[in-house]
């Protein structure tokens with residue numbers, strides 16, 4: 001599939017209306033890095049750092065992590081890389097972590113909740129990231145933020161580590177961006193100050209959708225009941241984009257749905273200018289984005305919403321058909 005789209009690799013995802021969508025890739029393992037060149041990704045929008053922890057039998061050491069993150073940054077050759085701090089718990093259980101006896105792990109002690117309650121590993125990770133930059137820029141985001149205070153506290157850990165590294169005589173990154181993943185519906189309704197404080201926001205659509213529809217993302221039977229192009233979900237996305245626009249906060253979407261062409265087209269029409277996806281999706285998504293006028297897509301979406309449709313998928317597919325697809 002990659003080959004079919006190779007002509008597009010160095011072309012921008014510019015739609016007929018003139019809007020260019022930035023297409024980034026998701027990664028987490030060293031094996032993903034060659035895709036940075038092959039896929040035409042403009043950078044890494046989500047580096048899932050927990051994957052490095054999941055493939056080991058014990059907690060990696062700081063030096064090891066710093067070397068690894070430095071390799072990722074080098075492979076990116078100046079393109080942006082957004083590192084997400086450890087997102088464990090729920091479906092991602094570390095072999096060396098005491099199993100938690102929780103009736104509902106997806107709603108349990110996971111991700112930033114672990115990071116804030118037991119900050120040792122997260123802080124070590126932040127130190128490793130700072131050292132890995134070797135003076136270059138750094139973008140870090142925290143997973144599973146559900147309320148403003150969690151972001152404030154996580155961000156403070158980063159600021160403390162920067163101060164500590166400075167005192168230890170390490171060179172600091174030239175620029176540090178601290179962002180939040182928006183993957184619980186509550187965060188979409190946080191105070192304005194949260195959006196002001198966040199340097200950027202990345203919508204984690206896999207979890208956001210799971211919690212919005214109360215449907216387990218791992219459970220096909222219930223997951224498939226709820227279309228991502230459901231008007232309620234799109235209205236939530238629209239709300240998030242509007243809140244980010246109010247404060248000038250850059251916002252992207254990094255869940256699996258960003259890699260599905262019709263979904264990606266829909267998100268772009270709702271105002272998302274950055275999408276991060278698995279590398280093999282970049283070609284197909286770019287191909288569709290380049291052929292459509294996003295203003296027309298938005299009109300189709302708005303008309304479908306006004307008609308009382310549950311999802312805008314049928315209307316979009318019909319419209320694509322009428323446009324010669």
Ligand code: PEP
Nearest residue numbers: 183204205206207254255
């Ligand atoms: C998400 O929830 O959409 C996301 C990108 O994070 P993960 O799939 O790793 O939970």
Ligand code: MG
Nearest residue numbers: 183204206207
């Ligand atoms: Mg998630």
